[in-house]
Amino acid sequence: MPSTYAGIGVSAGVAVGPVARVHGPVLPPRDGAPVDVTVETGRAVDAFEAVGGELEALASRAGASGAVLVRQARIARDPSLTALAGQLVSTGRAAPRAAWEAFAAYRDMRAADPMRAVPDRAELDDIRDRVVARLLGEPAPGIPDPGQPFVLVARDLSPAVTAGLDPHRVLGIVTERGGPTSHTAVLAKSLGIPAVVACPGVASLRSGQRVMVDGGVGEVTADPDSDTLGAAVPVPEPTAEVVQGPGRTRDGRPVRLLAAVGGVGDAGEALANGAEGVGVFRTEFAFLDRDEPPTVAEQSAAYREVFDAFGTREVTVRTLDIGADKPAPYVRLGDQPNPALGVRGLRVARRHVELLTDQLTAIAMASRGSKTPVRVMAPMVATTAEAAWFAAQCREHGIATAGVMVEVPAAALRAADMLRVVDFVSVGSNDLAQYTFATDRADGELADLLDPWQPAFLDLVATVLRAGAVAGRPVTVCGEAPSDPMLALVLVGLGAGALSMTARVLPDVRATLARHSYDDCVRYATAAVSADGPSEARARVRDALDRT
Numbered sequence: 374m375p376s377t378y379a380g381i382g383v384s385a386g387v388a389v390g391p392v393a394r395v396h397g398p399v400l401p402p403r404d405g406a407p408v409d410v411t412v413e414t415g416r417a418v419d420a421f422e423a424v425g426g427e428l429e430a431l432a433s434r435a436g437a438s439g440a441v442l443v444r445q446a447r448i449a450r451d452p453s454l455t456a457l458a459g460q461l462v463s464t465g466r467a468a469p470r471a472a473w474e475a476f477a478a479y480r481d482m483r484a485a486d487p488m489r490a491v492p493d494r495a496e497l498d499d500i501r502d503r504v505v506a507r508l509l510g511e512p513a514p515g516i517p518d519p520g521q522p523f524v525l526v527a528r529d530l531s532p533a534v535t536a537g538l539d540p541h542r543v544l545g546i547v548t549e550r551g552g553p554t555s556h557t558a559v560l561a562k563s564l565g566i567p568a569v570v571a572c573p574g575v576a577s578l579r580s581g582q583r584v585m586v587d588g589g590v591g592e593v594t595a596d597p598d599s600d601t602l603g604a605a606v607p608v609p610e611p612t613a614e615v616v617q618g619p620g621r622t623r624d625g626r627p628v629r630l631l632a633a634v635g636g637v638g639d640a641g642e643a644l645a646n647g648a649e650g651v652g653v654f655r656t657e658f659a660f661l662d663r664d665e666p667p668t669v670a671e672q673s674a675a676y677r678e679v680f681d682a683f684g685t686r687e688v689t690v691r692t693l694d695i696g697a698d699k700p701a702p703y704v705r706l707g708d709q710p711n712p713a714l715g716v717r718g719l720r721v722a723r724r725h726v727e728l729l730t731d732q733l734t735a736i737a738m739a740s741r742g743s744k745t746p747v748r749v750m751a752p753m754v755a756t757t758a759e760a761a762w763f764a765a766q767c768r769e770h771g772i773a774t775a776g777v778m779v780e781v782p783a784a785a786l787r788a789a790d791m792l793r794v795v796d797f798v799s800v801g802s803n804d805l806a807q808y809t810f811a812t813d814r815a816d817g818e819l820a821d822l823l824d825p826w827q828p829a830f831l832d833l834v835a836t837v838l839r840a841g842a843v844a845g846r847p848v849t850v851c852g853e854a855p856s857d858p859m860l861a862l863v864l865v866g867l868g869a870g871a872l873s874m875t876a877r878v879l880p881d882v883r884a885t886l887a888r889h890s891y892d893d894c895v896r897y898a899t900a901a902v903s904a905d906g907p908s909e910a911r912a913r914v915r916d917a918l919d920r921t
């Protein structure tokens with residue numbers, strides 16, 4: 374009987390292939406018997422040098438995105454780091470333990486040096502793990518290369534690593550940790566790689582072992598037999614009809630169906646699936662792996678490519694949303710006790726206003742002479758004062774349509790005030806759920822609290838939509854919530870006139886919408902918000918659908 378592991382399916386589809394594990398994290402090595410100082414020092418020096426070479430080789434293969442690796446190679450070869458390891462060996466530590474401790478000492482040393490930037494903790498940890506793994510004779514941490522397509526199994530994956538995955542090589546993704554709306558999940562979905570997160574027990578899967586990943590159901594099966602494989606072949610929905618044209622309800626009420634994109638690479642699928650525009654262009658995804666901030670010219674070129682791809686369809690550009698689970702090496706935010714509640718999104722401009730002004734300059738440059746209607750919005754806005762400041766920055770840069778994302782409950786509660794100072798708002802359902810329920814969206818253990826069917830969440834969305842209707846200003850709902858066709862009906866019933874989602878689900882949502890009238894949607898919305906919890910909300914709407 375094949376063993377099955379249950380997790381949260383975050384990117385639908387079935388993949389079958391051999392496991393390749395992301396190794397690590399490397400555990401702190403224990404110190405053992407007395408050491409031969411000369412031998413251990415030599416081993417440590419060789420390991421640092423070898424890791425420097427390995428990172429350099431990886432950087433040369435990575436091309437433009439290899440800046441982080443170049444920087445890491447430089448650190449691995451920093452003589453002061455090897456000297457620290459040597460000193461620790463001379464006090465009696467074996468090479469692995471000395472290397473481990475040397476990195477902590479190195480970090481402190483760099484933090485105390487006002488002339489040099491403090492290296493990013495994750496980057497430093499990665500070099501340390503490579504050096505220590507080499508000294509212990511263990512496999513190097515990082516994305517494996519087994520020479521054939523594989524199912525990637527990891528404890529967790531960062532958005533930067535996920536963004537770089539090649540869907541031709543990576544058949545499926547399975548992580549022990551991670552939440553349903555984490556940026557890693559969002560990226561896996563946009564790459565079209567079936568993925569299951571928050572899947573305990575998969576640590577016991579062996580490299581090379583055949584597994585089946587069902588990203589719809591949220592299950593991973595080890596050594597699947599032919600019955601299991603046969604049962605997973607998707608049966609086409611009998612009612613799945615293809616509906617073309619702009620989104621509208623059965624009685625003709627327009628609902629703009631927009632795509633979420635991370636760059637021009639996502640445009641093809643969005644347009645093929647009839648996206649009426651871009652609901653959120655996550656600009657940070659284009660530059661996550663950078664050592665230095667992208668120049669105005671680089672940014673402008675990247676934005677113009679997206680505008681040209683969408684032609685006369687509206688594109689809403691979201692300014693950089695860096696911080697929390699999306700660190701970017703070129704923005705040094707330092708250690709924050711709780712990054713999701715810290716300097717993130719628009720708050721980064723408090724420290725580095727030039728990042729925002731450069732970006733607005735680049736957006737204005739890219740839109741000059743373009744036929745694309747461009748709107749610009751800021752992430753992680755909490756107060757009307759922040760919204761007003763952002764709108765003023767946009768206007769100063771010649772950007773006519775400025776808005777903000779409603780991701781923090783404070784912004785939802787004061788949406789009417791926000792709409793007095795900006796031209797539009799967009800509900801970021803992923804973060805609004807995270808901040809409403811004080812639940813980290815990267816934490817799969819608490820996924821029930823992030824459920825967008827939670828009535829309290831729907832109440833806040835309704836507040837924003839009502840404020841939009843009163844002000845006569847547009848409100849979009851974006852994030853993962855509108856990707857659920859049944860919830861999309863509820864959102865329309867609450868008043869949403871525009872929904873943004875992963876391009877892949879646009880046809881499904883369009884077809885569902887076309888089967889229900891606006892009055893039906895209002896009934897579903899009333900049923901959902903009057904429920905006591907998400908299960909009841911779903912059940913009530915399902916019931917109402919059956920009776921329609």
Ligand code: PEP
Nearest residue numbers: 801802803804851852853
């Ligand atoms: C959201 O929070 O819903 C959103 C669209 O932004 P992101 O997922 O990039 O944080």
Ligand code: MG
Nearest residue numbers: 780801803804
């Ligand atoms: Mg967000």
